[in-house]
Amino acid sequence: MCSRATAGNVFVFVGALFHALAMFTPWWIITTSAYYGLWQFCTRLTESVKCQSISLDLSANIVKDSMKATQAIACLGLIMTGLAVLFTVYYLCRSEKLQVAGGCSICAGILVMIGVVIFGASRNSLGLASYLSYSFGVETVGGLLLCIAGGMQVS
Incomplete structure (x- = not known):
């Protein structure tokens, strides 16, 4: 049976992959x-x-303030995700506690979720009948996984 920290480590890598994948794909909103x-x-x-x-x-015309905010927060989330992965690998190699990695994971997850909320709340500002697509969902799952991973690593 694996420990909570081990599961948290796996969640960090999967959450980082999901965040990076979603951040750079163009299927957040789909219109006709x-x-x-x-x-x-x-x-x-x-x-x-x-x-x-x-x-x-x-x-x-398409770049609203909410889009700029989402882009900036997603970039900050990516930086924190990179730090979380870096500290996870570092502490795994040294067999030490993962509190720093867990803190970075939680911060990354919170930033990702803030970006998701801003984007989701402002999608109608494009003036289009639109539907959230799979990249938005992948980003949401990535943010949740990062938060859960951080909690598992800290405990």
């Missing part, structure tokens, strides 16, 4: 003619798809 992510949006043409980068250009 387009789909959007944090960093690009794609429009469906008759037989092709045209994707454009979402820049931080202030004149871009």
